[in-house]
Amino acid sequence: MNKAxxxxxxxxxxxxxxxxxxxxxxxxxxxxxxxxxxxxQLKIDNAGYMNMTKDVGTIHQSESxxxxxxxxxxxxxxxxxxxxxxxxxxxxxxxxxxxxxxxLKLNLGNQTNExxxxxxxxxxxxxxxxxxxxYWGDKI
Numbered sequence: 001m002n003k004a005x006x007x008x009x010x011x012x013x014x015x016x017x018x019x020x021x022x023x024x025x026x027x028x029x030x031x032x033x034x035x036x037x038x039x040x041q042l043k044i045d046n047a048g049y050m051n052m053t054k055d056v057g058t059i060h061q062s063e064s065x066x067x068x069x070x071x072x073x074x075x076x077x078x079x080x081x082x083x084x085x086x087x088x089x090x091x092x093x094x095x096x097x098x099x100x101x102x103x104l105k106l107n108l109g110n111q112t113n114e115x116x117x118x119x120x121x122x123x124x125x126x127x128x129x130x131x132x133x134x135y136w137g138d139k140i
Contacts, residue, residue, distance in 0.1 A: 029106035
């Protein structure tokens with residue numbers, strides 16, 4: 001019997017028990033933008049696939065694109081170098097009427113955070129949103 005064949009059951013047990021982990025620096029998440037008469041959600045999976053759905057009034061659109069490896073790497077660096085995972089859950093300016101709500105949820109490795117802001121967002125969050133919009137090619 002081939003030595004590689006003998007290792008397969010051992011590797012399977014190690015993978016199931018968590019001894020072998022995937023890329024802990026993988027990134028995924030979503031950005032929701034909500035305004036009166038407008039809703040957009042952009043999802044990013046850990047392979048860099050971006051899928052956007054947009055509802056403006058009664059019109060529904062859906063588009064997608066794949067980020068290249070340099071974009072994905074730069075986004076990981078931007079997020080890991082920011083204080084995003086230390087932000088509070090919510091930043092709301094109640095003095096603004098008919099503003100825009102942003103909900104940014106990100107997973108980077110084993111870290112997860114979801115932050116909601118209404119009209120004014122923390123600087124680290126707006127930097128990440130700006131980078132995502134730049135890769136998308138349009139303001140979300």
